[in-house]
Amino acid sequence: MKIQVTDIESFKQKALQWAAAYDTCCYLDSHSFKDPYSKYDLLIAVGAKAALKVNNGSAYEQLEAFRQMHTGWLLGFFGYDLKNETENLSSANTDGLEFPDLYFFVPEILITIKGEELNIEGADEHILQTIQRLPLVVEKQQMPVNFTSRFNKQEYVATVEQIKRNITRGDIYVTNFCQEFYSEKAFIDPLFTYRKLKDISPTPFSAFFKWEGNYIICASPERFLAKRGNKLLSQPIKGTARRDSDEAKDEILIEQLRNHPKELQENVMIVDLVRNDLTRCAIEGTVHAEELYAIQSFAQVHQMVSTVACTKRGDISDVTTIRNTFPMGSMTGAPKVSAMQLMEKYERSKRGVYSGALGYFAPDRDFDFNVVIRSLLYNSTKNYLSFHVGSAITYHADAEKEYEECLLKAKAILQALS
Structure with a gap:
C-alpha cells in the first residue's frame, strides 16, 4: 500500500516513538544523505512473527x-565474533553485554519511506492515523552516566607501540585497535538517547534496534555490504579528520585529510582487502574500485570513503556472500586473520555487535548492512551500557594522535548522554 506523506519529519518522530513501544523493532534512518545506492530514506519494522537468535x-x-x-523481510545483525565460525579463532575477553552473535526477525508490520512516498506492509492505512495521533513524549532528564575505560591513556599508547612492533616484524600491515568504555550501573532511556544522538550526529546508516530488553543505538556513517540486483558493493571508511566551525579552516582540514600519506595508506590497504574478500563471491574479473578516497563530511568528522563493487556469482547465496566477506576489512586489518588474532590478544573486551553489521534482507533479494560503529549498546536487564571506539594502526601511526582520534569518535555519544 503506497501513500503520500507531506510532513515527513513529524511522521518520523512519531513513528520512532510508536516503534520503540514494541518488544522488537528496527528503525533505520538515512537522514536523507545523498546515496545513489540507498533504496529507502526510512525503514521501520516492528513485531516479530518469527525470530532466530544464535x-x-x-x-x-x-x-x-x-x-x-521466510522469504520476505528479515531484519537483524551479525556480531563480530562470528569470525570464530569461519576462521580458526576464539574470543576469551570480557563480555558485559551478553548479546547473541546473530539475531534476525520477521516483522509483523513494515513501513518504508522514499521521498514523499510511504509504503506499508502488514497493516492498513489506519496505522498511519495511530502513529500521527500519538502525542510526542517530552524528553526526560537522565541521570549522568559514568564510564570506565578498559585502557587508560598510558596503557593505550603502550599497546599501540607494541602493535607497531608487530607491524615492523611483518606480522600485519594495518589493524583496527579498539577499546571499550562501559558502565555497569547505567539507567538510560534508550529512545531519548537515540533521539539526541540523531540530532547531534545524523548519519546515513543510523539505527535504533530493540529486542528482549536489549538495544543498539547507532550513528554509523559506514556501509558494510549491499546487494542491488546482481551487484555487490562495499564502502569502507578509513581516514578521519575533525570538523571546524570556521568554513575556511574546515576546507583546509579536508585537504589535509585528502593528501595525508598515512590516511591514504590506511584506505588503500583496506580497499585491497575488500577487493580480495569480494573475489570469493564475484564473477571473475568484475571486482573493481568504483571510487577511491572520496571525502564525506558529517556533523562531527570528515571521513575518507572508497567504494568497491563486483558482479555477484549466481551460485552463491546471500548468506554465504555475507559469510565470505565478514567481518568487514575496515574493522579488522590486513592480513585479515592475523590482525584479528592480534587484536584478540591486545584488546580487553569482546567487541560483540560492535564491528558487526546491522540491516535487512528484502523480499526482492536485495540486502543492505551497515558497520556497527559510533554506537551505544545497552542491556537494560543488567543495566550494562557500552561503546567501543577504535582507530587504524599502521607503521606510521602516532599513538597519541590515535588516542585523540578515539576520543573524537566518542564525542557525539558522550554528548547524547550528557
Whole structure:
C-alpha cells in the first residue's frame, strides 16, 4: 500500500516513538544523505512473527535455513565474533553485554519511506492515523552516566607501540585497535538517547534496534555490504579528520585529510582487502574500485570513503556472500586473520555487535548492512551500557594522535548522554 506523506519529519518522530513501544523493532534512518545506492530514506519494522537468535558455531547455516523458510523481510545483525565460525579463532575477553552473535526477525508490520512516498506492509492505512495521533513524549532528564575505560591513556599508547612492533616484524600491515568504555550501573532511556544522538550526529546508516530488553543505538556513517540486483558493493571508511566551525579552516582540514600519506595508506590497504574478500563471491574479473578516497563530511568528522563493487556469482547465496566477506576489512586489518588474532590478544573486551553489521534482507533479494560503529549498546536487564571506539594502526601511526582520534569518535555519544 503506497501513500503520500507531506510532513515527513513529524511522521518520523512519531513513528520512532510508536516503534520503540514494541518488544522488537528496527528503525533505520538515512537522514536523507545523498546515496545513489540507498533504496529507502526510512525503514521501520516492528513485531516479530518469527525470530532466530544464535551464537557462533552453526549460525550461518541456521540463518540460511531461516532465510529459506521466510522469504520476505528479515531484519537483524551479525556480531563480530562470528569470525570464530569461519576462521580458526576464539574470543576469551570480557563480555558485559551478553548479546547473541546473530539475531534476525520477521516483522509483523513494515513501513518504508522514499521521498514523499510511504509504503506499508502488514497493516492498513489506519496505522498511519495511530502513529500521527500519538502525542510526542517530552524528553526526560537522565541521570549522568559514568564510564570506565578498559585502557587508560598510558596503557593505550603502550599497546599501540607494541602493535607497531608487530607491524615492523611483518606480522600485519594495518589493524583496527579498539577499546571499550562501559558502565555497569547505567539507567538510560534508550529512545531519548537515540533521539539526541540523531540530532547531534545524523548519519546515513543510523539505527535504533530493540529486542528482549536489549538495544543498539547507532550513528554509523559506514556501509558494510549491499546487494542491488546482481551487484555487490562495499564502502569502507578509513581516514578521519575533525570538523571546524570556521568554513575556511574546515576546507583546509579536508585537504589535509585528502593528501595525508598515512590516511591514504590506511584506505588503500583496506580497499585491497575488500577487493580480495569480494573475489570469493564475484564473477571473475568484475571486482573493481568504483571510487577511491572520496571525502564525506558529517556533523562531527570528515571521513575518507572508497567504494568497491563486483558482479555477484549466481551460485552463491546471500548468506554465504555475507559469510565470505565478514567481518568487514575496515574493522579488522590486513592480513585479515592475523590482525584479528592480534587484536584478540591486545584488546580487553569482546567487541560483540560492535564491528558487526546491522540491516535487512528484502523480499526482492536485495540486502543492505551497515558497520556497527559510533554506537551505544545497552542491556537494560543488567543495566550494562557500552561503546567501543577504535582507530587504524599502521607503521606510521602516532599513538597519541590515535588516542585523540578515539576520543573524537566518542564525542557525539558522550554528548547524547550528557
